[in-house]
Amino acid sequence: MDFNDTPEEAAFRAEAREFLAANAPLKSGSRPVLRLGGMDAAAVQRCKDWQAKKADAGFAGLTWPKRFGGKEASPILQVIYNQEEEDYSVPRGLFEIGLGMCMPTMMAYAKPEQLDRYVRPALRGEEVWCQLFSEPAGGSDLAALRTRAERDGDDWVINGQKIWTSGAHLSDFGIIVVRTDPNVPKHEGLSFFFLDMKSPGIEIRPIHQMSGTRHFNEVFFTDVRIPDTQRLGGVGQGWKVSITTLMNERLAVGEVARPDVDDLVALSRSVMVDGEPAIRNGAVRERIAEWYARSQGLKFTRFRMMTAMSKGETPGPENSIAKLVNASKLQDIASFGLDLMGNAGLVVDEDMAEAYAMFQSALLSSPSSRIAGGSDEILRNIIAERVLGMPSDIRVDKNKPFNQVPTGAR
Amino acid sequence: MNFDFSDDLKQLRDQARRFLSEQCTPEVVRRSLDEQEPYAADLWRAMADMGWIGAAIPEEYGGAGLGYEGLCVLAEELGRVVAPVPFASTAYLAAEAILAAGTEAQKRAWLPKLAEGSVIGGFALAEGTGNPSPNAIRARVSGGRLTGTKWPVADGNIADIAIVAARDESGEIALYLVQLAGVARRELKTLDPTRDQARFDLDGAAAEKLPQAVGWSVVQRVLDRAAILMAFEQVGGADASLQMARNYALERFAFGRPIGSFQAIKHKLADMYVALELARSNAYYGAWALSADAAELPLAAATARVSATEAFHLASKENIQTHGGIGFTWAVDCHLFYRRSKQLGLALGGAPFWKNRLVDLLETRNAA
Numbered sequence A: 001m002d003f004n005d006t007p008e009e010a011a012f013r014a015e016a017r018e019f020l021a022a023n024a025p026l027k028s029g030s031r032p033v034l035r036l037g038g039m040d041a042a043a044v045q046r047c048k049d050w051q052a053k054k055a056d057a058g059f060a061g062l063t064w065p066k067r068f069g070g071k072e073a074s075p076i077l078q079v080i081y082n083q084e085e086e087d088y089s090v091p092r093g094l095f096e097i098g099l100g101m102c103m104p105t106m107m108a109y110a111k112p113e114q115l116d117r118y119v120r121p122a123l124r125g126e127e128v129w130c131q132l133f134s135e136p137a138g139g140s141d142l143a144a145l146r147t148r149a150e151r152d153g154d155d156w157v158i159n160g161q162k163i164w165t166s167g168a169h170l171s172d173f174g175i176i177v178v179r180t181d182p183n184v185p186k187h188e189g190l191s192f193f194f195l196d197m198k199s200p201g202i203e204i205r206p207i208h209q210m211s212g213t214r215h216f217n218e219v220f221f222t223d224v225r226i227p228d229t230q231r232l233g234g235v236g237q238g239w240k241v242s243i244t245t246l247m248n249e250r251l252a253v254g255e256v257a258r259p260d261v262d263d264l265v266a267l268s269r270s271v272m273v274d275g276e277p278a279i280r281n282g283a284v285r286e287r288i289a290e291w292y293a294r295s296q297g298l299k300f301t302r303f304r305m306m307t308a309m310s311k312g313e314t315p316g317p318e319n320s321i322a323k324l325v326n327a328s329k330l331q332d333i334a335s336f337g338l339d340l341m342g343n344a345g346l347v348v349d350e351d352m353a354e355a356y357a358m359f360q361s362a363l364l365s366s367p368s369s370r371i372a373g374g375s376d377e378i379l380r381n382i383i384a385e386r387v388l389g390m391p392s393d394i395r396v397d398k399n400k401p402f403n404q405v406p407t408g409a410r
Numbered sequence B: 001m002n003f004d005f006s007d008d009l010k011q012l013r014d015q016a017r018r019f020l021s022e023q024c025t026p027e028v029v030r031r032s033l034d035e036q037e038p039y040a041a042d043l044w045r046a047m048a049d050m051g052w053i054g055a056a057i058p059e060e061y062g063g064a065g066l067g068y069e070g071l072c073v074l075a076e077e078l079g080r081v082v083a084p085v086p087f088a089s090t091a092y093l094a095a096e097a098i099l100a101a102g103t104e105a106q107k108r109a110w111l112p113k114l115a116e117g118s119v120i121g122g123f124a125l126a127e128g129t130g131n132p133s134p135n136a137i138r139a140r141v142s143g144g145r146l147t148g149t150k151w152p153v154a155d156g157n158i159a160d161i162a163i164v165a166a167r168d169e170s171g172e173i174a175l176y177l178v179q180l181a182g183v184a185r186r187e188l189k190t191l192d193p194t195r196d197q198a199r200f201d202l203d204g205a206a207a208e209k210l211p212q213a214v215g216w217s218v219v220q221r222v223l224d225r226a227a228i229l230m231a232f233e234q235v236g237g238a239d240a241s242l243q244m245a246r247n248y249a250l251e252r253f254a255f256g257r258p259i260g261s262f263q264a265i266k267h268k269l270a271d272m273y274v275a276l277e278l279a280r281s282n283a284y285y286g287a288w289a290l291s292a293d294a295a296e297l298p299l300a301a302a303t304a305r306v307s308a309t310e311a312f313h314l315a316s317k318e319n320i321q322t323h324g325g326i327g328f329t330w331a332v333d334c335h336l337f338y339r340r341s342k343q344l345g346l347a348l349g350g351a352p353f354w355k356n357r358l359v360d361l362l363e364t365r366n367a368a
């Protein structure tokens, strides 16, 4: 075993470090960039500027084909870049879905001339993409979606509603899965498209989140036309294409949100318990140790995964564990940090609250991490079924025509 | 980066797994459980012949020179089968203590014997209730004679020599090699009868100092290194517990379906898997730290220890739970893992001790 970079990796790491040092502030001691923070026009512009700079310097889309501005580099270089970027405070939150999920799906299914048109602008952050999957009828049960697409000449006409679409209000394009045939079992009647978010008939209504911000949306479709040329995969093959997207969701390297263990250690040094810094308290130490062991376990699990990838293995559902562990850890650390502050933990005024109010902010934003992108329960099902080989749930919806599947009042 | 065991070591792991599945069956473990024999002597001899005991002992001292990663691989396999052998006491503790603090002559005298399995080693630190602490060491050496009480000492009744922590005439803590023939020893009844545990009443036993490193720090050094190796045993035991629960969940039907189709069981198994994977990854980092003799070793050891203790405890208790009533019987093997999980979890000091140490090390690191 070794953690040594090959000469090529070391050279790349040095380049990445040089680029970051010249262009971004170090994270330590700086204000956390809140992932779900409301994005005003200035924040959007900061994200776009950073992405363009990163792409122009050759650090975006590292593993992508050269003809789309990538470097065809090994996934290890991507990890190295991410490791280095972890130390810096860079604007995030606008391109993760487009670059992590939409573009890989496009590259798997779109026509060459479409790729020539869309991939580079996405990589430079000139165009923003969103993912229109979830509906009121179901997020976990994605295949329960009801938004209809009907063929009309060379177009498809879309009617229905999507929900929880992150960044739809800031997006230029989106990928969407819709029902093209309600008379066959649910997974067989779906088709997949990409579309222009400025198309006539699309109405976007931001949703007020419990964290106070408005980053996800309801998206209504009234007779929206999508040319058939923008179909990804065959008619009725939408489920298969969606799986490509969701597999990439699992791979998309999630930033470890703050506060993490280091933030809790710092807080525990400054906050007093019984006349001593909290870090001297046995109960506090015990929790810090447990979370540290989890964080490190995830870090080294990722190293194991990268080692397997560098030997040509494809990462499997094992990777569900990172999100499952991180989401609860974030929520628990946030809550525990506030407990240490006593009654003042309630205060969110940034000039008075400890640690730029990051614990307070995480308390309110962290519930979303346990739901979005596969809820805790769905991830446990995936681990049990796909990794451990448990039988799948007994289902009442699988082999019936979709329009005969039971639905609830909500 | 290459964060995995080499192909050679994976081959060693496969061979060890095959060998142990034949030679360390539950029947063998149960002979120790039922107190018919204190340890599996035949298995021990076979392990010695294959070079396992001296896996990490340098070849110049009669070891196999497989390195620490080799020893880690073997530890995981021994943990998987709850092996009733004095491996940890001999290979992780006694041999490591001699390597850490022994003179050249002491290494030449004892390491080859430990490696060939003709001498079983023990490590006598605790003096009754309480976690490892310099304040708890009262045993004393004066004029080369050691006096004090040590318990519990793993494998103490079957060991030929023990490395004993005691204070010298000036009160400084050091490690002493004691030949145990003639020392008053008593067998202790414990939670895990598959491992021997002793009480030593040392009354002026001849003791030879391991002089090359003294003070509590050498004790801690030995504990740290053993914690990583033991983490692999714990990972092996946790993995075996999860496999057992998984197999049972597929075979057992209730309410007309396999119990593994109930989410209550699925999610339990998923949680066991998650804890196991985190523990495995932390143990791998420990293996790297051992083989690279890295400065990060103490923190890596505490982290591996905390993670592995949690994973094995969770997996062994939920394995019983998954089995329902039958899991609570003597006849079914669930309790072998549950017992061993506690034995290993206490052996080098319990979870609170290691969590506290982890944070100590974090504080030192952050201050640097």
Ligand SMILES: Cc1cc2nc3c(=O)[nH]c(=O)nc-3n(C[C@H](O)[C@H](O)[C@H](O)COP(=O)(O)OP(=O)(O)OC[C@H]3O[C@@H](n4cnc5c(N)ncnc54)[C@H](O)[C@@H]3O)c2cc1C
Pocket: A097, A130, A131, A132, A133, A134, A135, A136, A137, A138, A139, A140, A141, A163, A164, A165, A166, A167, A216, A368, A369, A371, A372, A373, A374, A375, A376, A377, A378, A381, B263
């Ligand atoms: C911040 C945020 C951003 C999001 N961004 C997007 C986006 O950009 N695009 C998009 O398409 N979607 C997005 N989503 C939607 C997200 O994918 C869904 O919320 C998620 O899949 C859960 O679906 P649901 O909300 O319909 O809850 P439901 O599926 O109704 O789940 C409700 C509860 O039931 C549980 N449950 C459901 N099925 C099972 C089962 N089989 N076994 C056990 N328990 C089950 C769930 O775990 C959950 O606890 C976002 C969500 C959030 C919170």
Ligand SMILES: Cc1cc2nc3c(=O)[nH]c(=O)nc-3n(C[C@H](O)[C@H](O)[C@H](O)COP(=O)(O)OP(=O)(O)OC[C@H]3O[C@@H](n4cnc5c(N)ncnc54)[C@H](O)[C@@H]3O)c2cc1C
Pocket: B252, B253, B254, B255, B259, B262, B264, B265, B321, B322, B323, B324, B325, B326, B328
């Ligand atoms: C100490 C002891 C004393 C006992 N005394 C008596 C007695 O005096 N008289 C008597 O009749 N019985 C007695 N029992 C039996 C006891 O009632 C059963 O062991 C218990 O009901 C579980 O049944 P099982 O052992 O068949 O396990 P199973 O029913 O096979 O359960 C195995 C596992 O699957 C889980 N499981 C099963 N069904 C479901 C489900 N639908 N959803 C989710 N999880 C499920 C269980 O929770 C368990 O974890 C005793 C058991 C013990 C341990």
